[in-house]
Amino acid sequence: MYEFTHLDTVCFENFLELFASKYPLDLHIIQVDNGGFHSSLSLSIPENVILLFQPAYSPEVNPIERLWGYLKEQLKWLRCECIQELRESVQKELKNLTNEIIGSLTGWEFILDAISVAEL
Structure with a gap:
């Protein structure tokens, strides 16, 4: 089983920030799985992004x-x-x-x- 690292969280945050800044006037709903870095308490999510979590193991x-x-x-x-x-x-x-x-x-x-x- 893969253990996520701080680097995973940083990479995901960078992706979200770049994506959100590319389309700043839109609200984005991004479906994600339940990977640890998708739900990390330290994850910073841009205001124009909503994470939609899919059911576990699906x-x-x-x-x-x-x-x-x-x-x-x-x-x-x-x-x-x-x-x-x-x-x-x-x-x-x-x-x-x-x-x-x-x-x-x-x-x-x-x-x-x-x-x-x-x-x-």
């Missing part, structure tokens, strides 16, 4: 799992000669994602309900 409700499944489906027949070729192929697929595709993969009712409760 990766099937994590929208990113569906997104990764979609990407794997797009790349399943790909044969790469090197890791750089794989990176470029993944980046290309990520750039091809549209709001409609992302919404169809991640717009689950419990997430939409959370947004509704937040009156967004």
